[in-house]
């Protein structure tokens with residue numbers, strides 16, 4: 001199938017893009033890498049009268065390390081993220097998650113902002129952003145604003161972005177001191193979206209005990225979520241790999257709204273989710289203790 005007819009726009013700046021989005025209203029849709037939007041248009045699952053392509057907006061691309069954070073422009077491709085030595089060193093969780101996204105052809109075109117704005121519940125980047133308490137920068141004709149990841153992902157494929165708002169960047173904090181990170185997911189075939197997955201970030205204090213912990217879950221609800229019970233429970237304890245199964249069970253015990261479809265029942269996904277948390281816990285703790 002071919003997409004329904006649309007008018008194509010390629011503005012040269014972020015401000016111009018924001019103005020166009022306001023002018024064109026709900027008939028307009030931003031086009032970034034096209035790896036989610038174009039299949040939806042081609043299958044006629046969606047139709048828009050106007051596509052506003054970001055490819056000429058250079059200011060939305062790039063990676064910048066500043067004041068204990070890494071700021072990544074929205075149209076930075078996933079393969080640029082994957083190749084970045086700076087991200088590997090400063091935001092390892094993002095580096096670990098990137099190769100799990102689709103295939104390299106998709107990562108060559110797909111952008112970090114596109115993945116965050118698309119907000120698929122089973123996608124890796126939204127879970128990483130939520131786990132690391134990232135901040136998302138948005139622009140509209142009303143001005144700029146910053147949205148904490150905890151408020152950004154509002155439901156199935158929905159975010160806090162207004163219809164006329166452009167996501168311009170994501171800002172991720174750099175964790176200092178002994179810390180470890182891991183992402184684990186289960187997909188039926190390599191490159192498929194995960195059935196369930198988990199991210200773990202663990203930081204150790206001077207006494208070697210856990211003083212910082214974040215556990216993210218994806219594919220286990222309408223949006224990525226945090227396992228807050230686990231995060232509180234492990235604070236002040238020894239970083240113990242043997243606790244992994246217990247932590248996996250605790251992280252998934254009280255989840256509601258787990259999807260159930262032909263790929264897997266909610267009960268199955270819960271079990272897979274618990275196993276992914278356990279695996280990610282072991283790897284993150286090993287990295288925090290041994291580097």
Ligand SMILES: Cc1cc2nc3c(=O)[nH]c(=O)nc-3n(C[C@H](O)[C@H](O)[C@H](O)COP(=O)(O)OP(=O)(O)OC[C@H]3O[C@@H](n4cnc5c(N)ncnc54)[C@H](O)[C@@H]3O)c2cc1C
Pocket residue numbers: 029030031032033034035036037038039074075100101102103106109110111112113114115117118120122123124125161165166167168191192193194
């Ligand atoms: C076969 C296949 C397998 C895939 N597997 C995975 C996977 O395992 N994990 C995963 O996470 N993803 C996967 N993807 C999706 C891929 O990561 C996409 O690149 C990503 O979801 C969207 O990024 P994009 O730049 O292509 O955005 P687009 O497709 O261009 O846009 C997606 C949506 O985001 C909006 N948007 C994009 N950029 C902005 C912006 N700056 N501001 C406001 N709105 C914006 C668009 O309007 C649109 O609604 C897969 C895709 C395919 C085709």
